[in-house]
Amino acid sequence: MMLCLTCGLQRPNSYKNNTCPRCKSHLKYIEAAAKGTAVKLHKAGLSVSYATAEVYSYNSYAVHTVNISIGLAKPYQVEVLRRLPEGYEYVFPEAHIIEYLSHIPIEHLLSPLLTYCVLRYEAQYLDNAEAKAVLKQKLIELDDWVDEAVEDGWLAICNLGGLL
Numbered sequence: 160m161m162l163c164l165t166c167g168l169q170r171p172n173s174y175k176n177n178t179c180p181r182c183k184s185h186l187k188y189i190e191a192a193a194k195g196t197a198v199k200l201h202k203a204g205l206s207v208s209y210a211t212a213e214v215y216s217y218n219s220y221a222v223h224t225v226n227i228s229i230g231l232a233k234p235y236q237v238e239v240l241r242r243l244p245e246g247y248e249y250v251f252p253e254a255h256i257i258e259y260l261s262h263i264p265i266e267h268l269l270s271p272l273l274t275y276c277v278l279r280y281e282a283q284y285l286d287n288a289e290a291k292a293v294l295k296q297k298l299i300e301l302d303d304w305v306d307e308a309v310e311d312g313w314l315a316i317c318n319l320g321g322l323l
């Protein structure tokens with residue numbers, strides 16, 4: 160879906176305009192499974208550019224890859240993202256990002272909102288049910304990470320320090 164993180168308005172992926180018709184904010188490409196996490200990051204003050212969370216099956220469904228990618232629209236320093244949940248990476252290189260964005264419709268990639276870095280979890284499983292359970296669990300861990308960073312004032316400190 161194309162989602163306005165400011166007012167919550169949703170539009171289908173085929174929607175051709177990048178601007179929210181209600182509040183004029185930028186619409187973001189957000190997959191349904193990642194919606195709750197993207198909203199939480201936005202409310203915590205982190206700028207999200209897109210969010211995908213899916214299980215991809217390869218080799219005639221023999222391998223199931225869990226991929227969670229949360230694009231960030233500012234080049235946050237690693238200190239901001241201290242102690243990410245286990246298995247998550249914080250990646251910068253642009254060429255690398257394009258590879259992972261390959262399934263996002265091209266018109267959304269060409270939007271003026273840049274992705275500077277990506278929070279990513281990727282791992283392969285032989286069992287599809289296990290992969291789906293890991294996808295859910297890893298999103299919960301990221302949600303908990305945001306809650307913790309808000310509750311103990313870490314993101315407020317980063318904000319005061321000009322890091323957000």
Ligand SMILES: [Zn+2]
Pocket residue numbers: 163164165166167168179180181182183184
């Ligand atoms: Zn809006």
